[in-house]
Amino acid sequence: MSRLRSIVRTFGPAVEVVGTEEYRPARPGPGEVAVRMLLAAVNPSDLVTISGAYASRTVLPFVPGFEGVGVVEETGPDVRDLRPGQRVLPLGSAGAWQQTKVTDGRWCLPVRPELSDEQAATAYINPLTAHLMVRQHVVAAGAELVVVNAAASTIGRMLIRMLNRAGIRPIAVVRHPRGLAALAGAGLTAAVCTADRAAGEAVRELTGGRGADVVLDAVGGAEGAELGRALATGGALVHYGLLSGRPLPADLPAARPDVRLVLFRLRDWVHRVHTTDPDRLTEALAEVYELVLDGTAASQVAGVYPLSAVRRALLRDAEPGRPGKVLLRLTG
Numbered sequence: 001m002s003r004l005r006s007i008v009r010t011f012g013p014a015v016e017v018v019g020t021e022e023y024r025p026a027r028p029g030p031g032e033v034a035v036r037m038l039l040a041a042v043n044p045s046d047l048v049t050i051s052g053a054y055a056s057r058t059v060l061p062f063v064p065g066f067e068g069v070g071v072v073e074e075t076g077p078d079v080r081d082l083r084p085g086q087r088v089l090p091l092g093s094a095g096a097w098q099q100t101k102v103t104d105g106r107w108c109l110p111v112r113p114e115l116s117d118e119q120a121a122t123a124y125i126n127p128l129t130a131h132l133m134v135r136q137h138v139v140a141a142g143a144e145l146v147v148v149n150a151a152a153s154t155i156g157r158m159l160i161r162m163l164n165r166a167g168i169r170p171i172a173v174v175r176h177p178r179g180l181a182a183l184a185g186a187g188l189t190a191a192v193c194t195a196d197r198a199a200g201e202a203v204r205e206l207t208g209g210r211g212a213d214v215v216l217d218a219v220g221g222a223e224g225a226e227l228g229r230a231l232a233t234g235g236a237l238v239h240y241g242l243l244s245g246r247p248l249p250a251d252l253p254a255a256r257p258d259v260r261l262v263l264f265r266l267r268d269w270v271h272r273v274h275t276t277d278p279d280r281l282t283e284a285l286a287e288v289y290e291l292v293l294d295g296t297a298a299s300q301v302a303g304v305y306p307l308s309a310v311r312r313a314l315l316r317d318a319e320p321g322r323p324g325k326v327l328l329r330l331t332g
């Protein structure tokens, strides 16, 4: 039976290069599973991949989408742990933006029944990243003075709630006054808008001149570096995103040899533990499901679009101030 999928044939801006086409999914081979996708998220990592930033490891044409939920439709030979009708997150590869994803059964992680499809479709990338960063780089380090950059983003808000659970009221940094409004009521020491004042100077002042223990930065460029310079001796700049489109300046380590620069990429952690100790991934996802269900790792949804309207979805995603995630509906 013919199905619909999104397709990228040339790298470029997502709104320009993502198209759709009909296709006939392959039957699952040994160890494989055909997953009928229900909902998929649009994430910055999808847009970056579509732009060609990872061209060396992305083969054209490809179906984008690193996050989504679906139902097992058919299992291939040698698949014992999954059964048709089971809801799963098919992780570990792109391809969520299509109606049927045929993939390695070992990468299909079961979803708790209490999660709605919307919760499940957004339960992986941001929640697991935030959970791991807080656990590994804040709680384990005994950090107290924490800065969250791009704090009004979906993951920024999750980080704030996770830090609050750990007894920490972070300093939030946003680029626009609408971010301050979006964070009203959040458990913060202070919220700083970089349109009003320099973030580094504000952090030094708010920490009594001491500097921060940890900066969680998804912006990069000059602003990420400025926050890195506002760390206390022994502090850590945990850099996990490039919303500015610019890398951290190369001279940052020389300027602050007394702080640590940590590059966090969920993909690296997930692929490493999946190879060495897959139970750790299952356990971490179970922890994250709990946090999604109690609201700590919940994502707001800004809009749900049918796959046939993928460009409209991507235009919505590109709107500044969009309150939450854009999702693609893959059924119907």
Ligand SMILES: NC(=O)c1ccc[n+]([C@@H]2O[C@H](COP(=O)([O-])OP(=O)(O)OC[C@H]3O[C@@H](n4cnc5c(N)ncnc54)[C@H](OP(=O)(O)O)[C@@H]3O)[C@@H](O)[C@H]2O)c1
Binding pocket: 043, 044, 045, 125, 126, 129, 150, 152, 153, 154, 155, 156, 174, 175, 176, 178, 179, 218, 219, 240, 241, 242, 243, 244, 245, 264, 265, 266, 267, 319, 320, 321, 322, 324, 325
């Ligand atoms: N390393 C990893 O493994 C990993 C995993 C998950 C997420 N991330 C990264 O986390 C970041 C946020 O992801 P998300 O899903 O939470 O994004 P999102 O919900 O789509 O939100 C994007 C946010 O970024 C803000 N923003 C855009 N450009 C900015 C800039 N130049 N400076 C400051 N803020 C800017 C927007 O602010 P406005 O409201 O003003 O428009 C918006 O709040 C992305 O860079 C993503 O790649 C990385």
